[in-house]
Amino acid sequence: MVPGIGDLLIRRFPRNALAAGLLAVALPAFLAATGSPATGAPGQAASPRCPWLNQALPVSQRVGLLLPRMSLADKTALVAGAGASQQVIGTASTKAIPRLCVPAMSLEDGPNGVGDGVSGVTQLPAGVSLAATWDRSLATRYGAVIGSEERAKGTMVNLGPTVNIDRDPRWGRSFETYSEDPYLNAALVAPEIGGVQSQGEMSQVKHFAVYNQETNRNTSSDNAVVSERALHEIYLPAFWAATQRAKASSVMCSYATINNVSACQDADLLTTILGQRWGFPGFVTSDYGAQHATAASANAGLDQEMPGNAYYGTALRSAVAAGQVSVATLNQMVTRILTQMFRFGEFNHAPAGSARAEATTPAHQAVSTAVAEAGTVLLKNAPLKDALLKNRGRALPLRAGAVAGSVAGSVAVIGPAASAAPADAGGGSAYVTSPFQVTPLQGIRAAAGPRTPVRYAQGLPPDTSLAPVAGSALTPAFAGARPGQTYTGTLTAPQTGTYVLAVKSPGDRTILSLDGREILAVPGTAPTTTYSAGVSLRAGHRYTLQVAGAGPSARLTWATPSQLAPGIAKAVAAARAARTAVVVVSDDTESEAADRARLTLPSAQDELVSAVAAANPRTVVVIDAGAPVAMPWLSRVAAVVDAWYPGESNGTALGAVLFGKVNPGGHLPVTFPASLAQVPASTPAQFPGANGKVLYSEGLDVGYRYYDAKNETPLFPFGYGLSYTRFAYRDVTVTPGQVRNSVSGPGPTSCRCNGQSRRLVTVSATVTNTGRVAGSDVVQLYLGDPAVAGEPPRQLKAFRKVTLAPGQSQTVRFTLTGHDLSYWDDAAGGWVVPVGRFQIYVGDSSALAGLPLRAAFTVTSTLTGQEATALAMP
Ligand code: BGC
Numbered sequence: 001m002v003p004g005i006g007d008l009l010i011r012r013f014p015r016n017a018l019a020a021g022l023l024a025v026a027l028p029a030f031l032a033a034t035g036s037p038a039t040g041a042p043g044q045a046a047s048p049r050c051p052w053l054n055q056a057l058p059v060s061q062r063v064g065l066l067l068p069r070m071s072l073a074d075k076t077a078l079v080a081g082a083g084a085s086q087q088v089i090g091t092a093s094t095k096a097i098p099r100l101c102v103p104a105m106s107l108e109d110g111p112n113g114v115g116d117g118v119s120g121v122t123q124l125p126a127g128v129s130l131a132a133t134w135d136r137s138l139a140t141r142y143g144a145v146i147g148s149e150e151r152a153k154g155t156m157v158n159l160g161p162t163v164n165i166d167r168d169p170r171w172g173r174s175f176e177t178y179s180e181d182p183y184l185n186a187a188l189v190a191p192e193i194g195g196v197q198s199q200g201e202m203s204q205v206k207h208f209a210v211y212n213q214e215t216n217r218n219t220s221s222d223n224a225v226v227s228e229r230a231l232h233e234i235y236l237p238a239f240w241a242a243t244q245r246a247k248a249s250s251v252m253c254s255y256a257t258i259n260n261v262s263a264c265q266d267a268d269l270l271t272t273i274l275g276q277r278w279g280f281p282g283f284v285t286s287d288y289g290a291q292h293a294t295a296a297s298a299n300a301g302l303d304q305e306m307p308g309n310a311y312y313g314t315a316l317r318s319a320v321a322a323g324q325v326s327v328a329t330l331n332q333m334v335t336r337i338l339t340q341m342f343r344f345g346e347f348n349h350a351p352a353g354s355a356r357a358e359a360t361t362p363a364h365q366a367v368s369t370a371v372a373e374a375g376t377v378l379l380k381n382a383p384l385k386d387a388l389l390k391n392r393g394r395a396l397p398l399r400a401g402a403v404a405g406s407v408a409g410s411v412a413v414i415g416p417a418a419s420a421a422p423a424d425a426g427g428g429s430a431y432v433t434s435p436f437q438v439t440p441l442q443g444i445r446a447a448a449g450p451r452t453p454v455r456y457a458q459g460l461p462p463d464t465s466l467a468p469v470a471g472s473a474l475t476p477a478f479a480g481a482r483p484g485q486t487y488t489g490t491l492t493a494p495q496t497g498t499y500v501l502a503v504k505s506p507g508d509r510t511i512l513s514l515d516g517r518e519i520l521a522v523p524g525t526a527p528t529t530t531y532s533a534g535v536s537l538r539a540g541h542r543y544t545l546q547v548a549g550a551g552p553s554a555r556l557t558w559a560t561p562s563q564l565a566p567g568i569a570k571a572v573a574a575a576r577a578a579r580t581a582v583v584v585v586s587d588d589t590e591s592e593a594a595d596r597a598r599l600t601l602p603s604a605q606d607e608l609v610s611a612v613a614a615a616n617p618r619t620v621v622v623i624d625a626g627a628p629v630a631m632p633w634l635s636r637v638a639a640v641v642d643a644w645y646p647g648e649s650n651g652t653a654l655g656a657v658l659f660g661k662v663n664p665g666g667h668l669p670v671t672f673p674a675s676l677a678q679v680p681a682s683t684p685a686q687f688p689g690a691n692g693k694v695l696y697s698e699g700l701d702v703g704y705r706y707y708d709a710k711n712e713t714p715l716f717p718f719g720y721g722l723s724y725t726r727f728a729y730r731d732v733t734v735t736p737g738q739v740r741n742s743v744s745g746p747g748p749t750s751c752r753c754n755g756q757s758r759r760l761v762t763v764s765a766t767v768t769n770t771g772r773v774a775g776s777d778v779v780q781l782y783l784g785d786p787a788v789a790g791e792p793p794r795q796l797k798a799f800r801k802v803t804l805a806p807g808q809s810q811t812v813r814f815t816l817t818g819h820d821l822s823y824w825d826d827a828a829g830g831w832v833v834p835v836g837r838f839q840i841y842v843g844d845s846s847a848l849a850g851l852p853l854r855a856a857f858t859v860t861s862t863l864t865g866q867e868a869t870a871l872a873m874p
Pocket of ligand 1: 091109110159206287288429
């Protein structure tokens, strides 16, 4: 019997109900404080042996006492992983130095909850779902859940959040990061890190920098050829916010090579920008295996190697002895690590948690549900021709409580992702294990209540249940291959139609190609190792089929059109018999270690949706995926809901949204392209690169900036999202003021405009809920620079989420700083505010049609970095 939601919640939270109040009450107090992390229960006290344990002393003095007492071996123990045998908990640890009262440092993933198979934790919605909420306070709560659970598990450093720009929807880790926009990423990273660190856990923001694809990762072929301007304007702002605003303890350098230099030995990045320009006092750790040198890394500013000590163990000691790395440099590395350990109280209150602790609580579960609900984006809810209907002629929200047995309120729930194979999370180090997932079917049943008939039809076989490709169709038979080798065969289709081809490849990155076209990339990581693709084949035609990289345990399976037909027919019958058909589709092929070959949904889900839509005009499609997917059936369905990877509350959140208990208010943090040909990095030279280079030749035109610049209409624009109510915009006003930089220096290059400049322009606008139900909207402000700046047409520079009762209005005020108006000037090596006319656009989507309010102001003199700049209104 399938357990009800109530059962699941009780099983999940047998104790600790008090914790529900903890986050709500304690957290604001932590955050209102000075930004210092909370510390745990009293621990080690100062002793004559370890006087640096004296908490009354300033951190620098404590470091100053300890450092001279450390031997070369002690120092190298702190700057490298100790190896598996010494591991405390987490993905990696340093070695404790008991003689000096130095605790071991344990580091653990990850960005979407405590990862790596650790039990008793909360599976949060993916990072992209959090971004779709556009809600800074939810980001704080999300971070606090992670920090609290990491601490409960006994780790010291959380490896997250992931804040890389989602440059291309094929990136396997699109789900794990926030968005395609630097402003949105920067806006969310600060509160999330604040939340993590409020629990006493260090946050290690990752991956610094320009890590935007899995193909060729950690090889010199992922060599991003990127301009300095794009680096500063697009790829770095979230890291700036993480280190400057949120005071992250540490930064993880990435697998990428940037303009021929490996990120973990990039002195420009680690020393000039992070250390000198930003004045970051924290430490830099390598992504796992991303370090490729000893002296070059140490001298470039890499403080810690993880997870092992190939470069910073004996090799570093030799490099110091040989003078290739100075003692002063090593001391700086150690100082940066010790400073954060003292700052977070680790010497006096080392993590007290344990690997077996039940870290999840009802309060954490509530945060997971709240983010999943608030991040859900209603993409389509078109008026239906069938006007007999009570809910204003639209398919959503569904009405619960129909008379049992009547078709009036009944729901057919369809698709493997609704029950048999739910997709709650993406794969790789961000994957979080939870035994308490609520499936979409369970959630819909619970929300529908006992009087609303809900019938389930799976529609398609789960990918894991397919049969081996028939011997007669495939020549020669597929029997796996050695990793690195390629199987090539001929596939002859017995009939014309849609087939599902699936590859199971545990542990090995495997590529499946048909007639030379890559259709699947299987990373071989959790949560699933079987990936599928739907393909149209013609009877009798011989296709060349290749499987590259699979090991001997790999399997190649399929389902033919006639094998698929009965399941689809059952789904169609269920849809026909119900008032509304809800088809839950998923993309379970998104994971670290492989990029997606295409945007097409796996299996024959497109066929399933089309068949159901033809049978029932009230077909609602729910998408569980971490990134944009193709929707060839879009014009034929009544409604589309994007729930991203919603985490363990999948069904709970979905039920609430579909039945209108929650009004969806999520907005897209990424552009949904109409096709792959339309994306900014559409050429192979741009993604995933060719001949040892990945050309970031789109420059600043990333995400919506590109679509706007090229006048391309995407399937759905960045910032877009519907709701069960409507919003109207009016009364935009612009009040230009004056700016005075808080940092003095000669000329524009010394203008440290990053958030430090004073108020420049105030914009206000009024938004009204003109519908009949309460709901939330995301008021977005885009800035159009004067042509001289050479910027894309519009850039997000401010946003606010507002929640309004029917008829209620709110006037939202935004303040633009000098930095918001500035661009990166390569020649000047800094930020410059250009002279000229700026356009302001306000609305609730990046597309012009969604930006009804327009205004303008003029900057009359370039910001010099020192004195007030007068602004004149037109
Ligand atoms: C990933 C990191 C992760 C690390 C440890 C790497 O492969 O890129 O994001 O933190 O593994 O699991």
